[in-house]
Amino acid sequence: MTSPTNESHSFTPADHVFVLFGATGDLAKRKIIPGLFHLAVAGLLPKKYRIIGVARKDSAISTKEFRSRAYDAVCQFGSNKPEGPMWRAFEETLSFAWANDDGTGNLVDAVTRAEEEIGGSAERLIHLAVPPSAVIGIVEMLGSSGLNRESKIICEKPFGVDLASAQELNRVIATCFDESRVFRIDHFLGKESIDNILALRFANGLFEPVWNRNHISYVQIDVPEKLTIEGRGAFFEQTGTFRDMVVTHLLQVLAFIAMEQPLSFDAKPLRDEIAKVFQSIRPIEPHCVVRGQYDGYRDEAGVAPDSQTETFVALRVHVENPRWKGVPFYLRTGKSMAEGRQVVTVGFNEPVIKMFPVDHLEGQRHGNELVTDFADPGSIHTHFLAKQPGPQMRLGPAVMSFRYEDSFRTANNLEAYEHLILEAMLGNQALFTRSDGIERQWEIAAPVLENPPPVEVYAQGSWGPASIERIVSPNRWSLPR
Numbered sequence: 001m002t003s004p005t006n007e008s009h010s011f012t013p014a015d016h017v018f019v020l021f022g023a024t025g026d027l028a029k030r031k032i033i034p035g036l037f038h039l040a041v042a043g044l045l046p047k048k049y050r051i052i053g054v055a056r057k058d059s060a061i062s063t064k065e066f067r068s069r070a071y072d073a074v075c076q077f078g079s080n081k082p083e084g085p086m087w088r089a090f091e092e093t094l095s096f097a098w099a100n101d102d103g104t105g106n107l108v109d110a111v112t113r114a115e116e117e118i119g120g121s122a123e124r125l126i127h128l129a130v131p132p133s134a135v136i137g138i139v140e141m142l143g144s145s146g147l148n149r150e151s152k153i154i155c156e157k158p159f160g161v162d163l164a165s166a167q168e169l170n171r172v173i174a175t176c177f178d179e180s181r182v183f184r185i186d187h188f189l190g191k192e193s194i195d196n197i198l199a200l201r202f203a204n205g206l207f208e209p210v211w212n213r214n215h216i217s218y219v220q221i222d223v224p225e226k227l228t229i230e231g232r233g234a235f236f237e238q239t240g241t242f243r244d245m246v247v248t249h250l251l252q253v254l255a256f257i258a259m260e261q262p263l264s265f266d267a268k269p270l271r272d273e274i275a276k277v278f279q280s281i282r283p284i285e286p287h288c289v290v291r292g293q294y295d296g297y298r299d300e301a302g303v304a305p306d307s308q309t310e311t312f313v314a315l316r317v318h319v320e321n322p323r324w325k326g327v328p329f330y331l332r333t334g335k336s337m338a339e340g341r342q343v344v345t346v347g348f349n350e351p352v353i354k355m356f357p358v359d360h361l362e363g364q365r366h367g368n369e370l371v372t373d374f375a376d377p378g379s380i381h382t383h384f385l386a387k388q389p390g391p392q393m394r395l396g397p398a399v400m401s402f403r404y405e406d407s408f409r410t411a412n413n414l415e416a417y418e419h420l421i422l423e424a425m426l427g428n429q430a431l432f433t434r435s436d437g438i439e440r441q442w443e444i445a446a447p448v449l450e451n452p453p454p455v456e457v458y459a460q461g462s463w464g465p466a467s468i469e470r471i472v473s474p475n476r477w478s479l480p481r
């Protein structure tokens, strides 16, 4: 995180060559290229920079084609229109090169040329926007071609597919890159409202004193998506929702909710606290997990007709430490669900003695919850009971709300990827995952990967299989609101 304590911190990175593997892929199109252009428009890219898209020879394209695809990507997914001098200057920085794992290709020449054009001593940031199975080949090629030297590297999630593959990835990366130059990205950590969890907790005496098992009865982290797999059949079949969303984003969000106060927001203390949370989480027991698959998933392109891959997961985990002992954390996420939301609900204990009758509220949710909506632009709602106006002491549900756009100027918000690419250029690892944290996440996930519960079919547009109720019983899943 760009240090909140250091007002003089510069947000303009040194001159850079940005090398994007997977430049013709979906992530580059949806997030990375539009994000880089937004950073340029916001004046947050270096004074001088070059962006080199890279693919293997068989899917390489020309620089002209790359620029045209970048234009289309920004039109479709960007927050700024690709037009005027700003776009022309950005477009000029884009070029394309190819590189195969055996070291053949013209990437080294392209990087040398870009560095010469910049002049002086440009830094190099290599972003691997490729599936886990492609990472080792590329990293070894970077090592043998010398492109690893003095470079920083961004690796996408999921980082490996299990403990053994994550360890192997970490081992190979360590032979080519110093850990201080490795940026394992989990874009949820770049979201304003996730970072704001730390502000909410550690900057406000209102919340931190009650942030523990004495006052909190459960935590629910909910990321239902309306999207289907959106044509990513091949990726999804290898990955599934458990790896794609749980052993990544949802556990990272959990760590922000559960961590102890770090000494500062610098990378080491922050990531030490995250690692301690993961150490305290018990490996997930398969009977605490429901895996679902939406009806029709098996008809998607690239999906096996008898696929057992899950598109939905709901589960319960426990953080075994003095702060959280006995408080269940419920996690739920899936594709093709009733709503698209990103929500953390912290449920507080009921008062010991209930002096006001609330029978008339039976079946409704009535208060005692702090709900953080962390999809941009983000909001927080405190749900509580209040006296209804009138002669009777009759209570009704009430809400206090914070919305980013009501309190702050949100026009210049950075989207999560933009924020994190900027942090990587600045060399700040605080919001990137560390090798020990990742490996521990795979240990936590291992019992489910080894012994997955069967997938249960759910209707598209629903809240997942009905059997998820057993995971939270006697509590109930809170629907986002």
Ligand code: BG6
Residues within 6 Å of the ligand: 225, 227, 244
């Ligand atoms: C990605 C997953 O990491 O996160 C996708 O691969 C998911 O499956 C996406 O849809 C959700 O992120 P957001 O915050 O960009 O909607």
